[in-house]
Amino acid sequence: MSPSHIAGMRTTVRLRGELLELAKRKAAEQGRSLTALIEDAVRHELARPTTRKRIKIPVSKASGGALPGVDLIKTNLLEDELELSRRKS
Template sequence: MRATVRLNDALLKAAKREAAKRGETLTALIDPGLRLVLAKPRPAPRRRVTLPVCRAGGGLLPGVDLNNSAALLDILEGRR
């Protein structure tokens, strides 16, 4: 069966070069690749995830600086 397909110029040139290097037609090169793509199952669409929002009051403890990772590590490991 014949079909007309529009390909990117660089892709078509590379495919023709590869087919010539293998000693086969462009159709013989494209056919197995297309079969692989069609046989591969499509991933399920990703569902949107809604993350919980904390509405509790409070905040950071006095002296905690979120921009100082070394100090945060000290607090988390009980060195401060």
């Protein structure tokens, strides 16, 4: 491992004033450095799972089909005609 990885790297992080003050206070209360607090916070965030819990969507089990009087063939033909007219304009 290179020496820069052992010693750490310097970077600039911009925090809002009140957040920085809260972080400094928490680090002081715990007797550790602000760097250690930020490192732990970043590690904690990176360790969180990135996938969300799957939501099961209910599937209708109703039988049937089109309502009486609805002709699906005519409906499809009408949709085709509308699509053709959109492409022409």
